[in-house]
Amino acid sequence: MNTVVEPIKISDSEWEVMRVIWTKGKTDAKTINDLLSSFKGWKLATTKTLLGRLVKKDILQTEQSGKKFVYSAKVSEEETVRSATENIFSHICAKRVGSTITDMVAEAELTQEDIDNIQMVLQEKAPVSEVTCNCIPGQCICKENEMEEKV
Numbered sequence: 001m002n003t004v005v006e007p008i009k010i011s012d013s014e015w016e017v018m019r020v021i022w023t024k025g026k027t028d029a030k031t032i033n034d035l036l037s038s039f040k041g042w043k044l045a046t047t048k049t050l051l052g053r054l055v056k057k058d059i060l061q062t063e064q065s066g067k068k069f070v071y072s073a074k075v076s077e078e079e080t081v082r083s084a085t086e087n088i089f090s091h092i093c094a095k096r097v098g099s100t101i102t103d104m105v106a107e108a109e110l111t112q113e114d115i116d117n118i119q120m121v122l123q124e125k126a127p128v129s130e131v132t133c134n135c136i137p138g139q140c141i142c143k144e145n146e147m148e149e150k151v
């Protein structure tokens with residue numbers, strides 16, 4: 001039995017649609033399109049295509065309400081953001097996660113409250129003595145160095 005949780009993978013355009021649905025709760029294609037069309041230049045058909053894909057991916061559910069279809073989210077915004085972040089980190093060497101987070105903190109606009117929260121998390125963080133590389137040999141320099149040491 002595969003217990004690995006599949007990452008939630010959505011495109012940039014699908015994100016735009018999801019953000020409206022997360023904000024509004026239950027909503028229909030026309031309402032979403034009215035909000036996004038002037039910014040995105042989408043036609044109703046485009047929005048409907050995106051909604052169809054999101055239903056197929058099991059991220060949205062749809063039900064008929066009178067003459068129209070109403071869409072609602074099956075996954076929360078928080079869950080999706082978390083999954084996207086985990087997905088990004090799964091594409092880099094585990095040894096580089098720390099420096100990537102440092103860069104993210106350095107570049108982000110943060111309030112004092114954000115900074116306090118980050119500092120609190122850091123204070124309670126238990127360090128490991130060494131991070132183990134999780135890459136396929138050839139994908140990062142760690143294993144090349146290891147191989148050279150063994151020669």
Ligand SMILES: [Zn+2]
Nearest residue numbers: 093133135140
């Ligand atoms: Zn590595």
